[in-house]
Every structure is written in structure tokens, then in C-alpha cells.
Amino acid sequence: MRVVTFNILHGRAPDRSEVDIDEFAKAVAHLDADVLALQEVDHLQPRSNHADLTAVAAEAMGAAEHRFVAALAGTPGATWTAATGEEQPDSAAYGIALLSRLPICTWETVRLPPVPFPAPWRHRGHLLPTLVDDEPRVAVAAGVETPLGPVTIANTHLSFLRWWNGRQLRLLMRSLAPLPRPLLLVGDLNMGPRRALRGTRMTGLASHLTFPADAPREQIDHVLADPPLRARTTTCRLPVSDHLALVADLETG
Numbered sequence: 001m002r003v004v005t006f007n008i009l010h011g012r013a014p015d016r017s018e019v020d021i022d023e024f025a026k027a028v029a030h031l032d033a034d035v036l037a038l039q040e041v042d043h044l045q046p047r048s049n050h051a052d053l054t055a056v057a058a059e060a061m062g063a064a065e066h067r068f069v070a071a072l073a074g075t076p077g078a079t080w081t082a083a084t085g086e087e088q089p090d091s092a093a094y095g096i097a098l099l100s101r102l103p104i105c106t107w108e109t110v111r112l113p114p115v116p117f118p119a120p121w122r123h124r125g126h127l128l129p130t131l132v133d134d135e136p137r138v139a140v141a142a143g144v145e146t147p148l149g150p151v152t153i154a155n156t157h158l159s160f161l162r163w164w165n166g167r168q169l170r171l172l173m174r175s176l177a178p179l180p181r182p183l184l185l186v187g188d189l190n191m192g193p194r195r196a197l198r199g200t201r202m203t204g205l206a207s208h209l210t211f212p213a214d215a216p217r218e219q220i221d222h223v224l225a226d227p228p229l230r231a232r233t234t235t236c237r238l239p240v241s242d243h244l245a246l247v248a249d250l251e252t253g
Helices: 021-031 053-061 162-176 193-200
Strands: 002-007 035-043 065-074 080-082 093-100 104-112 119-121 130-132 137-146 149-157 183-188 221-226 231-236 245-250
Touching (some): 002 021, 002 149, 002 183, 002 221, 021 053, 035 149, 053 065, 065 137, 093 137, 104 149, 137 162, 149 162, 162 183, 162 193, 221 231, 221 245
Parallel strands (some): 149 183
Antiparallel strands (some): 065 080, 119 130, 183 221
């Protein structure tokens, strides 16, 4: 069973301002994932040609089961509010998605708090920090019927603010605690392996640099397991995104 996590940069190549929907679909198909976790997913946004990128990805990989979960309602960089889950299906949104070729028996959504005030952040190449408004964050978990038996797979994208994403991770782990094991936690945690393992007490299945895609220098995308599972792992560079896709082929026996 192949599980892939991929921060897609809303389906865009880093050197382009617009999304090529066909190129995005081809990238998803190339991954050949049984379960695909996506972050930075656009839903009916102008910059991605008003496409439902979750539906595009589902068709490309042949996923009968899929769910988009909005973190923001509205348009990033313009007018937006924190999503509540009550948004209309035809409204613009931005968030994460989980897609599966395999049957899914349960879905869970966990909403994670953003920093409640503008926070200082030093951008690469800038001497002084600036104040930024962090986006709301969310996680989605599914009970998946797999060749290994039932597996809970959770996808998330945590804050880039180091002093806040650890708190989000602790809150997420408390929310995931009652869910059946084995549990896979995948996604862009915006932290390195040491903090991810310490914050989850899970086993990292993949140890690969994932960001930035053109010259990776850090691993912020993860596939974590509780209890440990056997897997062959690799990364894949695609024509879209500033991240590498992180691929885990889970092994039976």
C-alpha cells in the first residue's frame, strides 16, 4: 500500500503565477498513491482557475474516497475568515485533502487554533522580523480498510511558527488518541524529525530532505506511525510545488 504526503503549493509550479490543471493532474497520477495526503489545496480559487483541486486529484489517481477540509474560507492574501466546516460547497476555500483508492469507514476533522495575534517572523534574507497573521490550521483523519487491515491515517499542515506548531501538534495528538491503531500521521508539520518524534512519540518511517524542492536542506514533511510499521520510502520531485512528495510503501508481514 502506497501512502504519499505532498504539499502542493496550491498546484502551482514555483516559477509560475497560475496553476496548470493538466500538469497538476499528471503529477498526481505519477505518484500512483493508494492514499494521498495533500496540503495547501485550493478550492474554487481564482489563482487555480476556480478548479476543485481535490476533485481533480481524485480523478487523476482513481480515488473513490476523498475529502477536502477547509482551513480558510475566502481567498488567501485577500479577504478570508477561519473556516468552520459550515461553508457552502460552491464557495472559495483553502485547506487540506485526503484521498483514497481504498474504502474509508470513518472521517474525523480536528481544527487547530492559529496564533491569536500578529506574531514576529524573520523572512529568509531579511535582517529584521515583520509581524504576520498566521492562518488557521486543520487536520483530517480517516479509518481506511487496507491490505494491512484497518489503519487510521491523519493528514495535517501545522503553523510555520516554531513556538506555536508544537502546541498545535500536542493538541492534535490528544484529539487522535482515542482513534484506532495503527495510526499514521502524515503531512507538512513545519518542523524537523527530532521535534516531530518528540512531540508525537511516534516512529518516523521516512528520513528524507523534502524542502525546498530544487535543493532540499530540511525535512518538514513526515510519515509517522504508531505502532511502528515496515515501509520503503523515497521522495519524488514533480513539476508542481516547492516541496518534494514523500512516498511510503507499507509492507505486509
